[in-house]
Amino acid sequence: MKKEMPAPFRRPAALAAAILAVLAWVVPACPAAERKVVVYYFHTAYRCPTCRTLERLSREAVSEGFAAELADGRLAFRSVDVTRPEDRHFVDDFRLYTKSLVLVEEGGPAPRWKNLARIWDLVREPAAFKHYVQQEVRTFLSKAGGSGGRP
Numbered sequence: 001m002k003k004e005m006p007a008p009f010r011r012p013a014a015l016a017a018a019i020l021a022v023l024a025w026v027v028p029a030c031p032a033a034e035r036k037v038v039v040y041y042f043h044t045a046y047r048c049p050t051c052r053t054l055e056r057l058s059r060e061a062v063s064e065g066f067a068a069e070l071a072d073g074r075l076a077f078r079s080v081d082v083t084r085p086e087d088r089h090f091v092d093d094f095r096l097y098t099k100s101l102v103l104v105e106e107g108g109p110a111p112r113w114k115n116l117a118r119i120w121d122l123v124r125e126p127a128a129f130k131h132y133v134q135q136e137v138r139t140f141l142s143k144a145g146g147s148g149g150r151p
Contacts, residue, residue: 035107037069037144038076039137042090042100045083051099054123055079058101061133069141101133103140114140 039062041055062070062077069075080087082096094102094113101119105112116136122129 035105035144036074036076037137037141038078038104038106040090040094040100040102040104041077041079042082042094042096042102043079044099045081050123054099054101054119057123057126057129058119058133061130062137064130065134066137066141074144075137075141103137105140105144112143 039058041058043051043055059077059079062075066075070077080090082088082090090096094100094104094115096102096115098120101116103114103116114136116133118132119129122132
């Protein structure tokens with residue numbers, strides 16, 4: 001005797017709708033308005049002059065280019081010492097191997113992030129450095145609220 005499949009499995013559209021309904025209940029979507037982008041500057045306890053310059057230029061690029069976004073909470077800048085026990089997880093989370101500037105969209109089901117690796121190439125050219133960071137932040141912000149995962 002041939003066994004009949006349950007009704008939802010006979011209609012793929014109904015099955016997809018059921019799965020989406022369960023996911024919406026289990027992982028509630030965070031509205032784009034509640035999502036924000038954080039610009040993290042990751043460093044260690046030892047801070048050489050170049051590392052301090054990286055942080056200063058990063059902070060200046062963000063504050064000079066995104067005053068409105070900082071004021072309304074869509075954007076934040078955080079400096080994090082990854083040698084502190086409570087912050088060591090960032091090394092694995094973002095595959096860090098040196099001082100880094102990482103853009104992270106928080107508030108979605110899975111964080112979207114991007115490491116701005118060119119900061120090391122541009123650290124001796126402040127105008128180019130700031131332009132690069134501002135361009136990357138602008139592009140990242142424009143996609144905030146989209147799908148999660150690493151770009």
